[in-house]
Amino acid sequence: MDTRRRPPKPRRPTSSQDGGGHHLHQKRLPPTIDNSSPSSPPKxxxxxxxxxxxxxxxxxxxxxxxxxxxxxxxxxxxxxxxxxxxxxxxxxxxxxxxxxxxxxxxxxxxxxxxxxxxxxxxHDAWELEGSHNPNFLINKDHRLVTCPPPSSIDPIPKLPNPETIITPLASVEDEEIVKSVTEGTLPSYSLETKLGDCKRAAVIRREALQRTTGRSLEGLPIEGFDYDSILGQCCEMPVGYVQIPVGIAGPLSLNGMEFMVPMATTEGCLVASTNRGCKAIYASGGASSVLYADGMTRAPVVRFETAKRASELKLFLEDPDNFDTLSTVFNRSSRFGRLQGIQCAMAGKNLYIRFKCSTGDAMGMNMVSKGVQNVLDFLQADFPDMEVIGISGDFLVSS
CATH class of the missing domain: 1.10.287 (Helix Hairpins)
Incomplete structure (x- = not known):
């Protein structure tokens, strides 16, 4: 057996010489990785x-x-x-x-x-999988962050599975609540009642949504909003809020007073057009307003087997002696909705009934619909052959 050491094979030079014979050492670069495929798929x-x-x-x-x-x-x-x-x-x-x-x-x-x-x-900006959008990464704190595109000598980063997107919460108790929400043992809509803190409930619900869907809500603001003010009033199960620019128009001279009108909008030129109108009203001496009617209407349509039966119901509804009874039945659905009047119009066997009521400071279409349903249920006892075609018959009667 020949144990003599063989001379090493000649290697490729890894340095270059300048004009004076000195060697300029160069660091060998890793092989270039083609990153063109994610951004430009083959066609x-x-x-x-x-x-x-x-x-x-x-x-x-x-x-x-x-x-x-x-x-x-x-x-x-x-x-x-x-x-x-x-x-x-x-x-x-x-x-x-x-x-x-x-x-x-x-x-x-x-x-x-x-x-x-x-x-x-x-190229969906909300997609978290690395094969679709390499410009979104999860940092060491488990937060979704943006990063520049990888260079030609860096390997393409791989994103974890959507289930691993976790944002550290304030306490271990919050982590347990998020786990309960994601597993379905705790309803998301009951967080405000259970915790007694609307802001904390929104944070936990937001985190549970991110972990369930695998999508980040980083671009949706959550800080700087009074979540207690919307509880049970204008938004359920909040996870953030949307910022809308607010412009100012005015002064508006109305009823001898001047008002500056704030307008939240994303429509271009809307504030400018309103401001020009305010300026014209101000230059002409101001405007006066008069409220001559205030009410919300709902006009259901019912059908009978004969036009005679429809006319009998029409006479019953328009009889002033029956208004107090119908008003009591109608007002039972709300503290604010109050029946103001009833008008009817016949079209063959169909009877269109137009209820008008006051709704306080609310728009009140829901309370009107509930009151109308109460009256229809009440009428069904005396008119069992009445068939309700629709809660809204799209029929207008002149006031």
Missing amino acids: ASDALPLPLYLTNAIFFTLFFSVAYYLLYRWRDKIRNSTPLHVVTFPEIAAIISLTASFIYLLGFFGIDFVQSFITRSS
């Missing part, structure tokens, strides 16, 4: 031997020229009473060319149309 046009614009021009020209040639030939055959199925060799070549160009155009633009949807969905 069907990459397999074409010619540039895309030139290939499209050729097939467009071929399609329309061959179609014109065949139409011209078929017109001559019809004029000369020649059977259309008798074709010559140029016509066969034209039919093959027409079919080939049609298949190319249909296939190419069809694939491009499908790829447009695939590309659009792969």
Whole structure:
């Protein structure tokens, strides 16, 4: 056995020489990684031997020229009473060319149309999977952060599964509550009642939503809002709020007083147009307002077997002696809704009933609908043959 050490094989030089014979050491770079695939997926046009614009021009020209040639030939055959199925060799070549160009155009633009949807969905800014959007990462604190695109010498970072997106909470108790919400043992809508802290409930609900869906809500603000003020009034199960710019218009001279009108909007020129109107009113000496009617209406439609029965209900509803009874039944649904009047109109066997009531400071359509339903249920006892067609019959009666 030969134990002699063999001379080492010559290596490739890793340094370069300058003009004076000195060696300039260079650090070997790792192999370049092609990052073009995530941002520019392969397309069907990459397999074409010619540039895309030139290939499209050729097939467009071929399609329309061959179609014109065949139409011209078929017109001559019809004029000369020649059977259309008798074709010559140029016509066969034209039919093959027409079919080939049609298949190319249909296939190419069809694939491009499908790829447009695939590309659009792969650049979804809310997607957390690394194969779709490498510009979003999870940092060491388990928070979603943005990062610059990876360089050509850095490996493409891999994102964890959506289930691992965790935002540290204030206490271990909050973590247990989030776990209960995600597992379904604690309803999300009951957090405010259970915790007694609306802000804390919104934070926990937000975190549970992120862990359940695997999507981040980092762009949705949560700090700086009074969540107690909306409890049971204007929004259920909040997880944040939306910022809307507020403009100012005025001064508005109304009823001898001047007002500055704040307007929250994202519509361009809306505040400017309102401000011009305020300026015109102010320059003309101001405006006066008069409230002559205040009420919300709902007009259900009912149907009977005969027009006579519909007229009997109409007379019953319009009788002043019955108004107090109907008003008591109507007002039972709300502390603020109060029945003001009833008007009826017949259309054959159909009877349209228009209820008008006051609703306090609220818009009040829900309370009106509940009051109307109470009255309809009450009328069903005396008019069992009454069929309710709709709670809103879209029928207007002049006041």
